[in-house]
Amino acid sequence: MTQEDVDKLLTRAIAQARAAKIPVSDRIDPRVRLNQRARTRFGCCVRREGRYTIELSAQLAREGSERAVMQVLCHEVLHTCYGCSNHGPRWRGYAQRMNAAYGYEIQRTDNYDALGIEDDRPVRYYVVCQRCGRRLPRMKRSPLVDHPGRYRCTCGGALRVEPVAGVRAIGYEKGDERT
Ligand SMILES: [Zn+2]
Ligand SMILES: [Zn+2]
Secondary structure (H helix, E strand, C coil), rough: HHHHEEEEEEEEHHHHHHCCCCCCCCCCCCCCCCCCCCCCCCCEEEEEEEEEEEEEEEEHHHCCCHHHHHHHHHHHHHCCCCCCCCCCCCHHHHHHHHHHCCCCCCCCCCCHHHCCCCCCCCCCCCEEEECCCEEEECCCCCHHHCHHHHHEECCCCCCEEEEEECCCCCCCCCCCCCC
């Protein structure tokens, strides 16, 4: 999907929100900023001096379906509404309205599977179930990776963390939640 395609979808996302009587800002930059490096989020809504710029992961633009891109753009466009800089009740209410009107599945967070694009971030840890042997790849630290003893596998088994050989320990990284 080209820059022009993505910009057209942004125009459509704004129009759909307005048609659903959602008061999105009329000061949204018509050009989407494609973020080449984003690895932990698919979209972002940046506010500067009363204007909004929507960012989209370049990988999502390249590999994602039109529907996946629309869903992320709509998610971000809703952040331009009054009182919607977070995922509070007002934002969630608008997201539900968009989902009901257009069949989206806009949610607070998204993941590579749901958006149908490949997660090529390096695996740094495996969380391994000691009972059923299930191995969950993890790209970054999380409460689960830091404290596996506090969690259980869906089978009820205890979990253990195996760092992937050759990967340095890493510090804190930002979560997957879109902002
Ligand atoms: Zn298990
Ligand atoms: Zn968000």
